[in-house]
Amino acid sequence: MFRMGLTGGIAAGKSVAAQRLADLGAVVIDHDLLARDAVAPGSVGLTEVVDAFGPGVLSDDGSLDRPALGRRVFGDDDARRRLEEIVHPEVRRLAAEREAAAGAADPRAVVVHDIPLLVETGQADHFHLLAVVDAPAQQRVERLVATRGLDEGEARDRVAAQASDAERRELADVLLDGTGSPDDLRRQVDELWARVRQEVAEELDAEELEH
Numbered sequence: 001m002f003r004m005g006l007t008g009g010i011a012a013g014k015s016v017a018a019q020r021l022a023d024l025g026a027v028v029i030d031h032d033l034l035a036r037d038a039v040a041p042g043s044v045g046l047t048e049v050v051d052a053f054g055p056g057v058l059s060d061d062g063s064l065d066r067p068a069l070g071r072r073v074f075g076d077d078d079a080r081r082r083l084e085e086i087v088h089p090e091v092r093r094l095a096a097e098r099e100a101a102a103g104a105a106d107p108r109a110v111v112v113h114d115i116p117l118l119v120e121t122g123q124a125d126h127f128h129l130l131a132v133v134d135a136p137a138q139q140r141v142e143r144l145v146a147t148r149g150l151d152e153g154e155a156r157d158r159v160a161a162q163a164s165d166a167e168r169r170e171l172a173d174v175l176l177d178g179t180g181s182p183d184d185l186r187r188q189v190d191e192l193w194a195r196v197r198q199e200v201a202e203e204l205d206a207e208e209l210e211h
Contacts, residue, residue: 001103002110007118008133011143013178018114020189027102031115038090045090119163124171132172
């Protein structure tokens with residue numbers, strides 16, 4: 001099994017890259033989706049969130065009221081850290097379960113962990129390869145304004161809240177250029193996929209020869 005980390009600044013094009021990898025046959029584990037699963041109704045994570053922040057973070061149907069929780073932790077570093085202490089370990093547990101299942105099903109599986117805050121959470125050295133979708137901050141601000149209905153100030157705040165472009169580039173094994181069209185990015189992913197599949201095949205062939 002080959003483990004790849006995939007990250008990039010907001011609006012750099014990471015979602016396009018992740019979808020292309022999935023189309024090509026990778027097992028993509030979306031950590032944003034796992035973060036939702038971690039606090040789903042009936043989960044231990046949701047119980048811990050309510051214990052930490054009170055019943056006011058619940059909707060009438062018993063699910064997490066994300067806007068209410070956001071207001072509770074916004075601008076409060078201690079509250080944000082407390083939330084991360086609850087959610088991050090649960091996300092990693094769920095990711096490990098999915099990765100183990102993929103490896104058991106296919107020893108040649110390429111498992112891609114799609115993690116927006118991979119660099120910020122200190123996970124850069126957890127993978128055989130770390131791919132970063134890269135685009136300048138100003139271009140990403142313009143994309144956020146054009147496609148997500150944010151004003152420029154909100155877009156700049158979103159970009160500034162993440163690691164810098166330089167921090168991501170420094171840790172990347174592979175840089176994918178997200179400045180062009182989605183098709184341009186998909187072509188780069190195709191090239192990366194061919195390299196990864198060749199590496200996986202060579203490693204497995206070597207292991208078979210040893211045995």
